[in-house]
Amino acid sequence: MTTTIIWVAVAVVAVGLYLSWTAGRLDRLHARIDAARAALDAQLLRRASVAQELATAGVLDPAASIVLYEAAHGARQAEPDQREVAESELSQALRAVFADGETVTEVREAPGGTAAVGELTQAVRRVPMARRFHNDAVRAARAVRDHRVVRWLRLAGHAPFPMAFEMDDEPPGALTADGGATAVR
Amino acid sequence: MRIGIVCPYSWDVPGGVQFHIRDLAEHLNGLGHEVSVLAPADDETPLPPYVVSAGRAVPVPYNGSVARLNFGFLSAARVRRWLHDGNFDVIHIHEPASPSLGLLSCWAAQGPIVATFHTSNPRSRAMIAAYPILQPALEKISARIAVSEYARRTLVEHLGGDAVVIPNGVDVGFFAAAEPKKEWQNGTIGFIGRIDEPRKGLPVLIRALPKILAERPGARLLVAGRGDAEEAVQDLPREMRDRVEFLGMVSDEDKARLLRSVDLYVAPNTGGESFGIILVEAMSAGAPVLASDLDAFAQVLDQGAAGELFANEDADALAAAAVRLLGDPARRAELRDRAGAHVRRFDWSVVGGDILAVYETVTDGAAHVATDERTRLRARFGLGRDDAADRSDRGYRPRR
Numbered sequence: 001m002t003t004t005i006i007w008v009a010v011a012v013v014a015v016g017l018y019l020s021w022t023a024g025r026l027d028r029l030h031a032r033i034d035a036a037r038a039a040l041d042a043q044l045l046r047r048a049s050v051a052q053e054l055a056t057a058g059v060l061d062p063a064a065s066i067v068l069y070e071a072a073h074g075a076r077q078a079e080p081d082q083r084e085v086a087e088s089e090l091s092q093a094l095r096a097v098f099a100d101g102e103t104v105t106e107v108r109e110a111p112g113g114t115a116a117v118g119e120l121t122q123a124v125r126r127v128p129m130a131r132r133f134h135n136d137a138v139r140a141a142r143a144v145r146d147h148r149v150v151r152w153l154r155l156a157g158h159a160p161f162p163m164a165f166e167m168d169d170e171p172p173g174a175l176t177a178d179g180g181a182t183a184v185r
Numbered sequence: 186m187r188i189g190i191v192c193p194y195s196w197d198v199p200g201g202v203q204f205h206i207r208d209l210a211e212h213l214n215g216l217g218h219e220v221s222v223l224a225p226a227d228d229e230t231p232l233p234p235y236v237v238s239a240g241r242a243v244p245v246p247y248n249g250s251v252a253r254l255n256f257g258f259l260s261a262a263r264v265r266r267w268l269h270d271g272n273f274d275v276i277h278i279h280e281p282a283s284p285s286l287g288l289l290s291c292w293a294a295q296g297p298i299v300a301t302f303h304t305s306n307p308r309s310r311a312m313i314a315a316y317p318i319l320q321p322a323l324e325k326i327s328a329r330i331a332v333s334e335y336a337r338r339t340l341v342e343h344l345g346g347d348a349v350v351i352p353n354g355v356d357v358g359f360f361a362a363a364e365p366k367k368e369w370q371n372g373t374i375g376f377i378g379r380i381d382e383p384r385k386g387l388p389v390l391i392r393a394l395p396k397i398l399a400e401r402p403g404a405r406l407l408v409a410g411r412g413d414a415e416e417a418v419q420d421l422p423r424e425m426r427d428r429v430e431f432l433g434m435v436s437d438e439d440k441a442r443l444l445r446s447v448d449l450y451v452a453p454n455t456g457g458e459s460f461g462i463i464l465v466e467a468m469s470a471g472a473p474v475l476a477s478d479l480d481a482f483a484q485v486l487d488q489g490a491a492g493e494l495f496a497n498e499d500a501d502a503l504a505a506a507a508v509r510l511l512g513d514p515a516r517r518a519e520l521r522d523r524a525g526a527h528v529r530r531f532d533w534s535v536v537g538g539d540i541l542a543v544y545e546t547v548t549d550g551a552a553h554v555a556t557d558e559r560t561r562l563r564a565r566f567g568l569g570r571d572d573a574a575d576r577s578d579r580g581y582r583p584r585r
Contacts, residue, residue, distance in 0.1 A: 028324075035297075129349050
């Protein structure tokens with residue numbers, strides 16, 4: 001009789017430990033998603049700001065300026081559910097404006113242009129990086145949340161089901177031609 | 186930035202991963218960052234000031250060969266102490282899936298963790314069995330780096346998720362500025378790598394040699410690397426053996442001079458390569474490259490634009506390509522020019538910048554790296570050392 005009670009107690013403790021460990025794991029994964037999402041937001045905002053600055057600096061031709069300004073403005077003002085589309089449109093606008101090396105050279109020659117091109121290059125490289133890290137965190141959290149035990153016992157609490165951030169983040173080829181682009185290909 | 190780098194393999198044994206970590210640490214140090222490397226090492230080995238020893242590595246049979254690994258309570262305790270003393274902004278773990286320091290630090294740390302996956306092993310039984318143990322540790326990694334598109338594909342297939350591709354770095358200037366050596370010039374073919382490891386492909390090159398010598402009797406093969414020279418040439422007709430010169434192990438300087446001197450560098454590796462740093466070094470030194478068409482090599486050589494490829498393990502194809510290249514100085518000059526432009530993306534200035542960009546992306550607004558107290562049993566019952574403090578500053582942030 002006593003042995004049975006001891007065994008039951010051991011089993012209960014073991015199950016409790018496992019559940020507490022899993023909940024901790026989920027908590028850590030959610031925190032990781034939050035950090036990755038904040039980093040992605042920061043990079044997207046940075047890219048839109050640099051693009052907007054370039055569009056209003058008067059170094060591009062008027063048509064390109066308007067296209068770029070529209071797209072950058074759209075990306076910054078987008079509602080959360082429109083964000084992925086607006087950011088993809090900014091990527092497309094950047095690719096259209098910086099389609100060839102000539103535009104890049106022209107901007108570089110303008111006063112302060114080299115710094116602006118440098119900032120834009122950094123921004124367009126880091127967006128895909130941050131997005132990859134974010135979506136990797138989302139996948140890891142989903143894998144744990146799909147476990148039966150986690151679903152039945154609602155170990156994830158009230159945290160919303162994590163969603164990947166899907167967008168077109170291909171950087172303009174003319175900006176990444178001199179290497180480093182391998183990081184995001 | 187305070188950066189902690191974890192090296193899984195013994196510091197006293199030379200190897201690709203160790204060299205990569207050494208160069209990365211020195212590059213980051215040069216930029217003014219504080220770098221500390223945790224690596225297994227014998228206590229007597231003299232270490233550079235930035236390396237902290239995690240104790241002696243134990244040789245154990247692992248993954249088909251004998252690997253020198255670190256594990257056990259003593260190593261785990263050293264990892265914890267290093268994490269605690271270092272107070273790092275970010276830690277960068279190399280080969281986190283190997284049962285060594287990489288996995289131990291992944292287990293023991295929390296906070297911004299970056300990991301680089303170097304190898305692209307085919308999925309092993311041990312990996313599948315260890316998956317439930319690996320996954321909780323690997324899911325702590327905030328950013329994964331693969332050294333090539335090929336390595337990234339294997340990583341995605343085996344472990345899921347995604348990674349950014351950042352190639353290994355090379356000090357291009359060091360190789361480009363090396364002084365060529367007279368006696369290594371004029372119709373020479375270079376090979377660098379372990380002689381006694383068939384995977385490195387020397388046997389393929391030796392099989393191709395009679396055909397090359399038939400067309401270009403003046404050609405010579407220079408071989409640098411560890412291994413038994415006698416055994417390597419035993420399949421070669423006796424009169425041809427003096428056309429092969431063994432240089433043994435060479436220093437970094439001599440390696441650069443050798444690559445500067447040869448008319449053709451041949452990389453006949455037959456498999457198991459995930460990157461091919463030697464190809465980048467050869468290209469930096471201006472040696473025209475002829476390599477087997479492994480996935481990793483094709484990528485490093487820009488799908489054949491920066492160096493020529495031949496069908497893997499095909500000695501006849503190797504011989505034909507080598508003869509053609511040795512007789513065509515214009516084509517070699519063209520390859521040299523293209524390679525010279527192509528290698529800039531592998532220079533530490535670019536690669537180091539990309540790695541720093543990854544560090545900055547994950548540390549932006551994140552807390553420091555700390556030891557993860559939850560993996561200890563005491564902490565589970567709320568008895569951990571600074572459990573209360575730990576819990577309050579890690580407190581769950583609600584999602585917007």
